[in-house]
Amino acid sequence: MDNNKMKMAHILLVEDNEGDIFLILESFEDLKIKAEITVVKNGQEALDFLFKRGEYINSKKPDLVLLDINIPIYNGHEVLKQIKADPGLKKIPVIMLTTSSSQKDIDKAYDNHCNSYVKKPLNMDEFLGAILKIEQFWLNLTTLAN
Numbered sequence: 001m002d003n004n005k006m007k008m009a010h011i012l013l014v015e016d017n018e019g020d021i022f023l024i025l026e027s028f029e030d031l032k033i034k035a036e037i038t039v040v041k042n043g044q045e046a047l048d049f050l051f052k053r054g055e056y057i058n059s060k061k062p063d064l065v066l067l068d069i070n071i072p073i074y075n076g077h078e079v080l081k082q083i084k085a086d087p088g089l090k091k092i093p094v095i096m097l098t099t100s101s102s103q104k105d106i107d108k109a110y111d112n113h114c115n116s117y118v119k120k121p122l123n124m125d126e127f128l129g130a131i132l133k134i135e136q137f138w139l140n141l142t143t144l145a146n
Helices: 018-030 043-050 076-085 103-111 124-141
Strands: 009-014 035-040 064-067 094-098 116-119
Touching: 009 018, 009 043, 018 035, 018 124, 035 043, 043 064, 043 076, 064 076, 064 124, 076 094, 076 103, 094 103, 103 116, 116 124
Parallel strands: 009 035, 009 064, 064 094, 094 116
Antiparallel strands: none
16 A cells, blocks of 8 residues: 555645634544644744754654745745755645635746645635545645655
């Protein structure tokens, strides 16, 4: 059996909106998706976590990053650019999970090598559907790099 299917996925959620954090965590719970989710609330915390700095010196490398664009300190585009520029991190799939439907944001995210761009659905059923599809594709179908 594939190692990705055997271990529990570790997801780094980079989101500053408390309502969205609650909604995402509840969606994973409601859908019974087995994943360890670490939440950080700004770009600096995300980079510290990924680069194992400060309070995150013992952090575990995530299998997947869910990254909002509109976050404090460093925005999602800046965080994405640093992830994809680092040889040790660039293989981690980064999904931009954001409210922005701006073509400029979409193009910039793909220019910086995001793996997927998902606009946050506004109603709960659509939100659950989006989270389920992310789980099915990125955590079940796809073989992730080590």
